[in-house]
Amino acid sequence: MKKHDQDFMKRQNRLTVFEIIKHQQPISRASIAKQTGMSPTTVSRIVAELAEEGYLLESEQVSAGLGRKSTLLEMVDAAVLSVGVELDRHQVNIGIVDLQGNVIAMSQYPRSVEESPEVTLERVGTEIDQLTKSNEIDCERIIGVGVGLPGIIDNDTGEVMFSVQLGWRNVRLAERLKEITGYDVAVDNELKAKALAEHMKGAAIGSQRTVLLGFGNGVGSAFIMEGEIYRGRTNSAGEIGHTTIDPNGMLCDCGKAGCLQTYINIKSLLSEANKIRPVRSIEELFEAKKAGERWALHLIERALMYMAITINNVVCMYNPDSVILSGELTDKFPEILDEVVDLCYSKYVWEPLRGAFRILKSELHEQGVVIGSGLISQNCFFALE
Amino acid sequence: MKKHDQDFMKRQNRLTVFEIIKHQQPISRASIAKQTGMSPTTVSRIVAELAEEGYLLESEQVSAGLGRKSTLLEMVDAAVLSVGVELDRHQVNIGIVDLQGNVIAMSQYPRSVEESPEVTLERVGTEIDQLTKSNEIDCERIIGVGVGLPGIIDNDTGEVMFSVQLGWRNVRLAERLKEITGYDVAVDNELKAKALAEHMKGAAIGSQRTVLLGFGNGVGSAFIMEGEIYRGRTNSAGEIGHTTIDPNGMLCDCGKAGCLQTYINIKSLLSEANKIRPVRSIEELFEAKKAGERWALHLIERALMYMAITINNVVCMYNPDSVILSGELTDKFPEILDEVVDLCYSKYVWEPLRGAFRILKSELHEQGVVIGSGLISQNCFFALE
Known part of the structure; x- marks a missing residue:
């Protein structure tokens, strides 16, 4: 194993101990060692460091049956x-x-x-x-x-x-x-x-593989696997907005044509809307739809279809258990969610995966x-x- | 930690010990423990099991300087x-x-x-x-x-x-x-x-994040992350062939319209070709192209463009360090590879990621x-x- 890998493993071990104490406190050193397969020496070293720095509290506890004492560890949350x-x-x-x-x-x-x-x-x-x-x-x-x-x-x-x-x-x-x-x-x-926040405190608690989609001024995704952010080589994984949908499509600000985000992001929607009449905000566009203006209806329906296609495409690639929808579009117009979910199940999600994931709404918002x-x-x- | 997770960790530990011995033999128990952070007890237990089953060989070695004996472990490859x-x-x-x-x-x-x-x-x-x-x-x-x-x-x-x-x-x-x-x-x-084979013995030795693409009777991908297959929830991750490219596109055998694979797979190519004249095999289609038949040139060029788009789309999603091209199309017509690579770098791969990955050819073939x-x-x- 290379030096680099050893350092990585050391950091990983420290983080694992931290995470276990955080989620299972109070807990004994022995129990941490048993769960992780780390040596008692490794666990004790890490615990000593964290305690010395003031992040851990030790308490003695006498177990009911045998009368043996054991020392339990807790995070000093407030610290x-x-x-x-x-x-x-x-x-x-x-x-x-x-x-x-x-x-x-x-x-x-x-x-x-x-x-x-x-x-x-x-x-x-x-x-x-x-x-x-x-x-x-x-x-x-x-x-x-x-x-x-x-x-x-x-x-x-x-x-x-x-x-x-x-x-x-x-x-x-x-x-x-x-x-x-x-x-x-x-x-x-x-x-x-x-995505990390939604996994820890929001819509995706307990999920093993969560994709969070963001629909707003761009379109993007993030993938949390077993509690960790999947980053890829250059921390660019999840850039679904620049997957190509139509090589003859509209130009994207990245210089390519037909990027997925050109069909959904707010800027593109407004730019399309302004071909018909002046529309200054996404709220105005949705009002036009409500007022029965057919072009607005068409534009928004096309966006919803591409949102369903986005869900299909991430589901085919990552095969997650949960997909969370977030961003300005779904935050401001939560009523579109049901429609998108319907489109997914009726038409746009590949049939073998329709039952394999949940579609959730972001819970933490801003x-x-x-x-x-x-x-x-x-x-x-x-x-x- | 749940029972399920503990079992998982036990299996994971056993596999880790196996992998380390396989790749670094001869190696001592202490060195395995040090590298993995596992306890000496855990390592010894696993080693004892493997040895008892006849998969490990122990040899004594006297280290040069100190004259201390240490026991080294090797896999009995032939076993x-x-x-x-x-x-x-x-x-x-x-x-x-x-x-x-x-x-x-x-x-x-x-x-x-x-x-x-x-x-x-x-x-x-x-x-x-x-x-x-x-x-x-x-x-x-x-x-x-x-x-x-x-x-x-x-x-x-x-x-x-x-x-x-x-x-x-x-x-x-x-x-x-x-x-x-x-x-x-x-x-x-x-x-x-x-993909696992190419990672261990073929084009992607040493890669941390490899995507293998298969272009043949379907289009699919597989993703190897840090030496392991990424499976997703139902072992369906990587089904890029059914990502939707054009909601108004050709029908796919899955029942959806405009799946990526309808633009590239051999069946679709032949079905399109037969609209012009009888073509029984993919070889005949490539011969028609060579003979200068414009429709064949057009059909194949479109397929190559969609292969470049496929590469862009997996790169945006997984941000890998390597993409391996495999399958009947690239195995039979290796000359198309250079063309696809050119299309990627000149046009179809999102600019920020162009330098972030290598495009490789499958080395293990059949x-x-x-x-x-x-x-x-x-x-x-x-x-x-």
């Missing part, structure tokens, strides 16, 4: 907090997240679309400061910051490779935000963060990315030695 | 063989596979398309018998049979849920073939078997499924206690 940040085109959400993924304080503020990375990150620093102060949060307890945003993110280095939505390219976000705040910073794609980013920051922290 | 079987529409391939995935004997014979499962399986039993006899193989060494075939397979029970290519539905293949041969039988989808099925049988055997 660990992280900050979760969602950077979106028009808005920034910041929350303080505890070990169980609860948001104990949150703030939101608008962001102007042209804002430079530097201005955005300085403002994030200031807002984190204010949020902790106004909620009297002990900053010693904050172990790091996680940031979720749309785009291709190098989650190892914390660099934003590029984000069409924010108009950013090669921004060393983790590095700069650490300089500003002093905290360690983890950065990830917003849908990956949101808190999803904040919670997920906070959890990613905690995972990075506990995986490091 | 383990398995049978790999590929069931195809027109042909059956059977091979004897050793621990390293070498084929030490092989036979092939034609199969008639209408043959019933019972007739096919009885013939497989007879052929395995003959193959071992004519090669003087000690049947005591054969630990099981693996069967790979196209279709949806329940790999837990060894039942063929259905196979369009073979025309089978709900065939309890493992159960019946075990009755016939006496061996334990593992059954899996052919592309999943082939042995791939046999080797992979043999290895799957071995993995099942060594994972069991």
Whole structure:
């Protein structure tokens, strides 16, 4: 086994111990060793590190029958907090997240679309400061910051490779935000963060293989397998919006023709709508449909069909047990969900897989990315030695 | 941790020890424990089981400097063989596979398309018998049979849920073939078997995330992640042939319209060709193209474009480091590969991922499924206690 693999396994073991204690507390060292097959020495070493750092509490317990004492371990929940940040085109959400993924304080503020990375990150620093102060949060307890945003993110280095939505390219976000705040910073794609949150606290608790779909200004997906984000080689797995549907289709902003997202994303829908008459928002488009305007009905029905096709395509590729629908379109117009589900079962999902998965609605909404980013920051922290 | 998860971890540990010894032999117990983080007790228990069953050899070695003795472990390669079987529409391939995935004997014979499962399986039993006899193989060494075939397979029970290519539905293949041969039988989808073989012995050695694509009588994919087959919930992951490309497209035999495979598979190509003039085989179609018949050129060019689109779509979804092209189309007409690669890089692969993966050619060809099925049988055997 290479050095790299050994380091990986060490980090993995530390994270496993952390996760087991978090979910099964109170629990004994022996029980952790038994469950994981790790050596008692390895378990004790990791537990000692976590205890020394103040994240674990030990308590003695006398078992009823035999009168033997055993020491049980618990996380000091209150000892660990992280900050979760969602950077979106028009808005920034910041929350303080505890070990169980609860948001104990949150703030939101608008962001102007042209804002430079530097201005955005300085403002994030200031807002984190204010949020902790106004909620009297002990900053010693904050172990790091996680940031979720749309785009291709190098989650190892914390660099934003590029984000069409924010108009950013090669921004060393983790590095700069650490300089500003002093905290360690983890950065990830917003849908990956949101999917992790839905798996831990939302619609997909207990699922082994969850796909989260995001329908909004783009179309994307994230895949959680056995509790972990599937990232792929360059953290780009799940970019279903750029799968090609029609080589003769509309141009996508990526330069290819007929990308799936050109049929569904809000920008494309508005651009199509404006061929008929001025429509400034997605709400106006849905109002036109309600008012019986046939072109609006047609446009929205086509989008719903492609949402069903998106579900079919991820289900064929990942064969998940759950598909979660999220994003601006389904959040603002929840009434479309039933229609999409009907289209899936009546027509668009490959028949052998129709009974093999559930279609769920996102439960965490605008808190999803904040919670997920906070959890990613905690995972990075506990995986490091 | 649930009982189910504990059993899973036990099997996983046994398989890990087996894999480490297989790839790093000779190796000490201590080194296995160190690399995996398993307890010395766990490692020793597993090693004792494997040794008792005759699969491990122990040797004493005196280390140069300190004069301390250590015991090293090796697999008794010759002690383990398995049978790999590929069931195809027109042909059956059977091979004897050793621990390293070498084929030490092989036979092939034609199969008639209408043959019933019972007739096919009885013939497989007879052929395995003959193959071992004519090669003087000690049947005591054969630990099981693996069967790979196209279709949806329940790999837990060894039942063929259905196979369009073979025309089978709900065939309890493992159960019946075990009755016939006496061996334990593992059954899996052919592309999943082939991908595992290419990862261990063929084009994708050392890859962390490999997608194998099969272009032939259908279109499918299989995904190997960190050395393991990604199966999904019902062992159906990778069914890219039934992702929808055009809701107004041609009908697929699955009953949906516009499935990806309707643009590429051999049956569809021939059915389109026969609208122009009688064409009995894919070879004739390629000859027509060579002879400069424009309709044939058009048909084949469209297929190549959709092969490039297929590559884009799997790359967007799985973000792999390697994509292997396999199947009848690329095996028979290797000249199309360069053209497909050009189309990928010039046009059809999403730009941010163009540099993130290699396109490879299958190296194992008609042995791939046999080797992979043999290895799957071995993995099942060594994972069991």
